[in-house]
Amino acid sequence: MSPATREWLAGLRGFCAERRQSQRPASAHDGAELAAEAAIIGTHLTTCLGSLDALLESRSDHDRTRGAAAKNAADPALVLTTSRAGLVSAARILEPGGDLARLVGERLAVVTEPEYRLWYIRCPDEAHRHHINLWSWVKTAVPPQRWPEFAAHPLAPDECYWLHRTGIAGAGTADRRDCHLWKWNGRHAALLQPFVREAVASRPDGSRRL
Numbered sequence: 001m002s003p004a005t006r007e008w009l010a011g012l013r014g015f016c017a018e019r020r021q022s023q024r025p026a027s028a029h030d031g032a033e034l035a036a037e038a039a040i041i042g043t044h045l046t047t048c049l050g051s052l053d054a055l056l057e058s059r060s061d062h063d064r065t066r067g068a069a070a071k072n073a074a075d076p077a078l079v080l081t082t083s084r085a086g087l088v089s090a091a092r093i094l095e096p097g098g099d100l101a102r103l104v105g106e107r108l109a110v111v112t113e114p115e116y117r118l119w120y121i122r123c124p125d126e127a128h129r130h131h132i133n134l135w136s137w138v139k140t141a142v143p144p145q146r147w148p149e150f151a152a153h154p155l156a157p158d159e160c161y162w163l164h165r166t167g168i169a170g171a172g173t174a175d176r177r178d179c180h181l182w183k184w185n186g187r188h189a190a191l192l193q194p195f196v197r198e199a200v201a202s203r204p205d206g207s208r209r210l
């Protein structure tokens with residue numbers, strides 16, 4: 001990574017560490033729910049990070065078309081934005097000495113969505129010169145008014161929908177934004193449909209409602 005990219009990444013890590021120290025511990029999920037979220041995210045991360053070479057190659061091709069310097073073409077930081085369950089899952093699959101940990105090296109930072117957004121306000125990287133953003137998190141509180149969107153997959157009593165949102169930004173042709181529909185019954189999560197298209201209106205500023 002270039003010195004500027006290392007500085008940007010170090011700043012993000014320092015910002016997150018300071019913010020976490022100043023916050024009260026988050027209220028605990030139900031153990032089974034947290035474990036199910038972590039398993040969903042962990043499976044996705046293992047696949048996504050295992051394809052890191054292809055991701056960096058796509059970024060390199062993209063940088064060359066933009067005329068970027070060859071020495072920086074395929075050397076961005078990786079920022080994974082996720083939930084608290086995702087932090088747990090990432091720590092598990094990126095255990096020091098493991099294959100994935102060796103693969104990503106020091107280029108990966110794992111942060112929550114709010115942490116990333118706040119850091120991005122301070123130090124924006126709109127052209128993704130310094131990083132590729134990967135995201136993987138589960139929306140477990142899908143409002144009942146949205147349930148008709150998923151009528152093809154009716155729920156049993158005491159079940160609810162989960163949405164697993166994943167994506168990549170800053171990797172050229174590898175960029176994507178996906179959503180996968182799951183259900184949760186209080187004990188187990190089950191995949192209902194991969195790659196669902198959400199009928200969600202945009203806010204006036206162009207961002208999507210959750």
